[in-house]
Amino acid sequence: MNSKKKHQGNDPAVELACQIAKRRAALQRRDDLADHLINACRTGSLPLVRTLVAARADPNSSRVLGTPLGEAISSRASVVLIEFLLGVGANPNLLDQNGYSPLFLAADIDYSAATLLLLSQGAEANAQHPENGWTPLMAAAASGSVFSLIELLGHGAITELRSFDGLTALDLAKANKQLTCARALLIHKKLVKLR
Template identity: 30%
Template sequence: MTEKLEKDKQMKIKLLLLLFVMLFLFGCSNEKNKTDKTEAPVKETTNQTTSNDIDKIFNAALEGNIEIVKKFLENGFNVNTQNQGGQTLLMLAGFNGHTDMCGYLIKKGIHIETRDSDGRTALMYTSTGPFAQTIEFLLKKGADANAVDTKEHWTPLMFAAAEGQYEVVKLLLDAGADTTIKDVDGDTAESFAIQNKHNKVVKLIREYK
C-alpha cells in the first residue's frame, strides 16, 4: 500500500509539471486581463490590445525576449495582467530561468507574490527548474520561500525537491524554507525527494532539520 501511494505521488508531481508546460504553450490563446486581487487596481491595458497581442507578450516573457515585452509595456500594456490560468509574465519568465526578464518586470512594478488559479507564485514556477541564479534573485527581491499553494499545499521547496534541483533546494533552505510543512497528503519536501530517489537532496534537507 505504501509503495502504491508513493508511486501515485510521483505520478501526481509529474502530471503537475506537465500541466505547467502545457499551460505555457497553449494557455495564452484565451487570455483575459485581470489585476492582482490582493493589490490596488492598476491601469487597464489600452482598448487596442488584442488577444493576439497578449499571446505575443506572454510568449515573449516565456522566451526571455525583453525587447518585445518592453515595447508592449511602453505602449500601455498592464504589467500585472494575468492569463486565464492566473499566470503572470513573471511566472513565465521564472519558469525558464530568465533572470534579466524577471528583473525588468519587477522594475516595472510587477507583483512578486501574485498567485495563479491554484495559488502558486512565481517562485514556485521557478523552483521546478535548475535556475539557481533566478531563485536567488527572486528571494533577494522578497519572494516568500514558505508560500503554500491553495490546491495541494505545496511549497517552492517541495517543487524543487521533487525535481532534484539541489542548488535551488539549498538556496531555499538558506532563505529559511520550512522543511516540516506538509501537503494535503501529509508529505514534506523530504518525502518528495525520497519518492523520486534524489538522495543528495534528501541528505541536504536533513542537514537543515
C-alpha cells in the same frame, strides 16, 4: 451631418452604446497587450517586453497563458528580463491561474538564479499551493532541484511544513529518489538543531 451629431448628442441610448463600445475596445486592447507580453516573456525577448510595458501592458496580468513573470521563469529567460519585470512592478508572489507562484516554478526547474532573485525581491519562501499545499521547497525537493533547494533553505524555507497529503519536503525527496536533496534537507535539519 448635422442631424447625425444632433442625434448622437441628444440620444442617451446612443451615447451609452458608444461608451460601451469604447470600453470593450479598451478591455480587448488590454487583454491583447497582456497576451503579447506573456508570449514575449516566454520567448525571452527583452526589447519586445520593454516595448509592450511602455505601451502599458500589465506586468501583473494573469491569463490562461500564465503570468509574465511565470512565463519568463518557465522558459528560463535571462535574469535581466526577470529583473526588468520586477523593476516595473511585477509581483513576485502573483499566482498563475493554476495556482503556481514564480518562485514555485523557478524551484521546480532548478533555475537557482531566478530563485535567488525572487527571494531577494520578497517572494514568499513558504507559500503553499492552494490545491495541494506544496511549497517551493517541496517542488525543489521532489524534482531534485538542489541549488534552488539550498537557496530556499538559506532564505528561511520551513522544512517541517506539510502538504495537504501530510508530506514534508524530505518525504517528497525520498519518494522521488532525489537523494542529494534528501541529504541536503537532513544536513540542514541537523545544523538547525545545533544552533
